[in-house]
Amino acid sequence: MTSRFPGYDVLAKRNTLSWNEPTRRAIDKRIAVPPGPRFFSVTEWETLCAVCARIVPQPRDRPPVPLPAYVDEKMFENQSDGYRFAELPPQGEAWKTGLAAIEAEAQAAHRAGFHELAATEQDALLRRMQKGELDGPPWRGMPSALFFNKHVLHDIVSAYYAHPTAWSEIGWAGPASPRGFVRLDKGMRDPWEATEAYPGKEDKARRENQRVV
Amino acid sequence: MSSDRPVADPFARPRAAQGRAPDVFERGGWTSMREYRDDEAVDFVIVGTGAGGGTLATRLAEKGFSVVALDAGPYFRPLDDFASDETEQNKLYWTDNRIVEGNDWMIMGGKNSGKSVGGSTVHFAMVSLRFRPEWFKARTSLGYGVDWPIDWREMWGYYRQAELALSISGPVTYPWGPKRPRYPYRAHPVNAAGMILAKGAEAMGMSWTPTPLATVSAPHGKSPPCVYRGFCRFGCSTNAKQSALVVWIPRAVAAGAEIRDLAMVGRVETDAAGLATGVHYMREGTWRFQKARNVVVAGYAVETPRLLLMSASDKFPDGLANSSGLVGKNLMTQPNQAVFGDVEEEIRWSKAPPSTTITEHWNYDDRKDFHGGYCWMGQGPLPIEWASVQAGSRGLWGDALVQNMKNYNHCVGVKMVGEAMADENNRVTLADETDQYGLPITRIHYSWTDNDKALIAHGLDQMEHSMRAAGVRNTFRQEQDANHLGGTARMGDDPRASVVDADCRSWDIRNLWVCDGSVFPTVGGVNPSLTIQAVALRTADRIEALAQRGEL
Numbered sequence: 196m197t198s199r200f201p202g203y204d205v206l207a208k209r210n211t212l213s214w215n216e217p218t219r220r221a222i223d224k225r226i227a228v229p230p231g232p233r234f235f236s237v238t239e240w241e242t243l244c245a246v247c248a249r250i251v252p253q254p255r256d257r258p259p260v261p262l263p264a265y266v267d268e269k270m271f272e273n274q275s276d277g278y279r280f281a282e283l284p285p286q287g288e289a290w291k292t293g294l295a296a297i298e299a300e301a302q303a304a305h306r307a308g309f310h311e312l313a314a315t316e317q318d319a320l321l322r323r324m325q326k327g328e329l330d331g332p333p334w335r336g337m338p339s340a341l342f343f344n345k346h347v348l349h350d351i352v353s354a355y356y357a358h359p360t361a362w363s364e365i366g367w368a369g370p371a372s373p374r375g376f377v378r379l380d381k382g383m384r385d386p387w388e389a390t391e392a393y394p395g396k397e398d399k400a401r402r403e404n405q406r407v408v
Numbered sequence: 409m410s411s412d413r414p415v416a417d418p419f420a421r422p423r424a425a426q427g428r429a430p431d432v433f434e435r436g437g438w439t440s441m442r443e444y445r446d447d448e449a450v451d452f453v454i455v456g457t458g459a460g461g462g463t464l465a466t467r468l469a470e471k472g473f474s475v476v477a478l479d480a481g482p483y484f485r486p487l488d489d490f491a492s493d494e495t496e497q498n499k500l501y502w503t504d505n506r507i508v509e510g511n512d513w514m515i516m517g518g519k520n521s522g523k524s525v526g527g528s529t530v531h532f533a534m535v536s537l538r539f540r541p542e543w544f545k546a547r548t549s550l551g552y553g554v555d556w557p558i559d560w561r562e563m564w565g566y567y568r569q570a571e572l573a574l575s576i577s578g579p580v581t582y583p584w585g586p587k588r589p590r591y592p593y594r595a596h597p598v599n600a601a602g603m604i605l606a607k608g609a610e611a612m613g614m615s616w617t618p619t620p621l622a623t624v625s626a627p628h629g630k631s632p633p634c635v636y637r638g639f640c641r642f643g644c645s646t647n648a649k650q651s652a653l654v655v656w657i658p659r660a661v662a663a664g665a666e667i668r669d670l671a672m673v674g675r676v677e678t679d680a681a682g683l684a685t686g687v688h689y690m691r692e693g694t695w696r697f698q699k700a701r702n703v704v705v706a707g708y709a710v711e712t713p714r715l716l717l718m719s720a721s722d723k724f725p726d727g728l729a730n731s732s733g734l735v736g737k738n739l740m741t742q743p744n745q746a747v748f749g750d751v752e753e754e755i756r757w758s759k760a761p762p763s764t765t766i767t768e769h770w771n772y773d774d775r776k777d778f779h780g781g782y783c784w785m786g787q788g789p790l791p792i793e794w795a796s797v798q799a800g801s802r803g804l805w806g807d808a809l810v811q812n813m814k815n816y817n818h819c820v821g822v823k824m825v826g827e828a829m830a831d832e833n834n835r836v837t838l839a840d841e842t843d844q845y846g847l848p849i850t851r852i853h854y855s856w857t858d859n860d861k862a863l864i865a866h867g868l869d870q871m872e873h874s875m876r877a878a879g880v881r882n883t884f885r886q887e888q889d890a891n892h893l894g895g896t897a898r899m900g901d902d903p904r905a906s907v908v909d910a911d912c913r914s915w916d917i918r919n920l921w922v923c924d925g926s927v928f929p930t931v932g933g934v935n936p937s938l939t940i941q942a943v944a945l946r947t948a949d950r951i952e953a954l955a956q957r958g959e960l
Contacts, residue, residue: 199814213492214492215490215491215492215645217488217489217490217491217496217645218491218492218493218496220491221491221493221495221496222491222493225495249805249806250805250806250809251805251806251809251810252806252807252810274498274503275503275504275505276503276516276517277501277502277503277504277505277506277516277517277518277521278505278506278507278508278513278514278515278516278517278852279505279506279507279508280507280508280509280513281507281508281509281851282509318806321805325803325805344799344800348799348800348805349796349799349800352792352795352796352799352805352809353495353792353795353796355795356791356792356794356795356813357493357494357495357792361791361813362791364810364813364814365791365813365814365816365817366814366816366817367758367790367791367816367817368756368758368759369492370491370492370493371492371635371637371638371639372490372491372492372637372639372645372646373635373645373646374635375634375635375636375637375646376635376636376637376638376759376760377636378759379597379598379599379600379636379759379760380599380600380603381600381603381753381754381755382600382753382754383600383756384754384756388756389817391754391817
């Protein structure tokens with residue numbers, strides 16, 4: 196897949212005025228996330244890995260953002276969002292119940308584990324969960340759509356876009372303290388921001404992006 | 409003073425201790441702080457140090473009262489402690505568990521509550537607006553809600569005081585409402601996202617203006633001018649933002665107030681005479697008791713009713729200040745829906761404060777078939793928030809999400825802050841579960857009223873029209889979002905229909921006060937922080953006047 200921001204790596208700015216020390220500490224720690232699982236069982240982990248790969252599919256030509264590890268870490272450390280829906284159990288229990296239910300749905304429909312299904316089958320099952328069409332006994336009364344929206348989507352998507360790899364992918368400037376920005380007008384870019392590759396100008400964009408510091 | 413030794417973890421143990429408090433302007437810096445003994449009855453113990461408590465603590469200390477202000481959260485030094493990062497800065501939020509229920513769950517955490525010295529102002533988006541004058545008499549003037557027991561002309565003076573204290577950067581001439589002086593600091597430049605709002609407003613014949621913001625456009629004291637990082641909702645790491653942490657708290661400490669961080673108040677104690685005697689609070693693993701002649705609860709519209717309800721006694725079995733039965737009821741948030749889309753040009757909307765322009769048109773135009781009003785503002789969500797909107801509002805995931813996110817630099821949007829109606833069914837109650845302090849957690853029940861739904865529908869239509877008129881493509885609506893709190897300890901003229909009087913003094917317990925957004929009888933269609941601070945400034949003056957007359 197050709198990048199829209201060829202050659203742009205937000206981490207190249209790590210030692211510039213755009214990253215203060217607390218930012219470097221936070222991002223270093225994030226990149227060094229323990230591989231896991233520490234919270235989930237081996238079976239749950241297999242399902243989680245497969246779910247993450249469908250919620251945020253990642254290109255094969257770069258190291259993946261270890262999404263299951265972030266979900267596992269959040270549950271292991273019980274990092275709270277500050278609220279819980281009355282219809283849902285505490286987040287760790289919700290995830291364990293949900294992953295077991297996804298696995299049970301896969302077994303019931305395909306006589307195979309969720310992680311063994313083809314991507315289209317996995318997506319079909321996830322879409323049914325999103326619509327709240329899954330409500331059998333394995334769900335233990337937990338509304339599957341609510342679980343999907345508030346835990347599956349929320350936790351996995353938040354983990355992905357917390358990662359520098361994703362910031363580079365979308366051409367976001369990333370951390371900006373203390374330097375901040377100067378050019379705020381339409382079409383204006385500070386030299387420490389990504390350049391987008393427009394058709395026929397990919398090489399120019401790549402050169403600009405390699406100068407981003 | 410500053411020192412080179414490594415900065416200690418602000419969560420590990422209190423920083424404000426041994427006669428000193430952090431100097432928020434210096435790396436590793438300290439400033440001397442007066443301290444009081446627990447058994448020394450101070451004039452005022454204040455629970456919470458945000459827009460309400462921080463402001464009131466400052467003014468009371470400056471008037472010569474002895475003040476101890478407690479906050480459950482840590483005492484940050486932004487230069488040492490704040491990263492440029494959405495996730496890391498979750499540490500600013502009140503993320504202790506709450507149970508949310510009802511038709512329209514109120515999402516807690518970062519949207520509406522802070523847990524640090526300075527409270528939610530540490531992560532607020534700095535939008536500093538005055539109420540429309542008629543809102544203070546909404547029932548009499550506009551036919552809905554209830555009247556405030558305060559006159560807008562009096563509030564106008566306190567708004568001005570707050571704007572001067574916060575060095576608000578804003579326009580020379582404000583397009584709506586009665587004449588007001590020019591803002592103390594020049595308006596910030598309008599970013600590309602803000603220009604789209606302007607274009608859309610003009611196409612619809614509406615006025616717009618640079619948003620009055622509590623971040624300085626030129627140096628002020630030890631605050632440097634804003635550098636347009638765009639991480640405002642995640643804590644300002646340069647101290648340009650005029651939060652309570654950098655504006656009020658240093659003044660409070662300088663005037664002799666004691667700030668206690670990592671001090672969670674679990675109970676307001678009352679005596680046989682029915683007066684408050686002080687507060688029980690947990691600090692460094694121990695429950696302690698601070699004696700006080702007056703107690704001020706300033707924990708915002710969830711923690712304030714929680715504390716009043718948790719403090720029930722034999723004499724006050726339904727909780728303190730609750731003879732009206734209204735503590736915890738009439739919880740209000742504000743509709744915070746948005747319309748987003750994209751344009752051909754690169755906008756890079758995350759640069760500069762999230763909202764550099766605003767239109768209050770529908771706060772001042774009453775030609776509509778519902779009560780209340782709303783404004784809308786430019787937007788610049790950072791990637792996690794933006795991805796959450798894509799996933800949450802459009803149901804996008806998989807390749808669709810990943811591809812859409814690559815258009816980040818071309819996205820634009822506007823977001824409303826609207827006036828929700830008070831409804832007694834929307835409320836904060838205590839749950840059976842307990843938290844890490846052993847205190848009952850809250851259950852927050854919320855559903856939009858029919859009027860709220862009509863207001864939201866109108867707002868979404870108007871915003872979408874404006875975006876299309878500005879040439880925005882692929883517009884979509886974020887239909888579910890809410891922000892800000894109010895209403896759970898409303899002020900009024902009648903003890904049977906309100907919790908506190910115009911001076912924020914509880915009707916039932918005359919030395920118990922509430923000073924935060926909880927006292928709002930109506931929330932209006934603008935962000936509440938400036939009004940909370942203006943009410944706190946007024947309360948301080950009223951307390952001084954009452955004290956001089958021997959009526960405290």
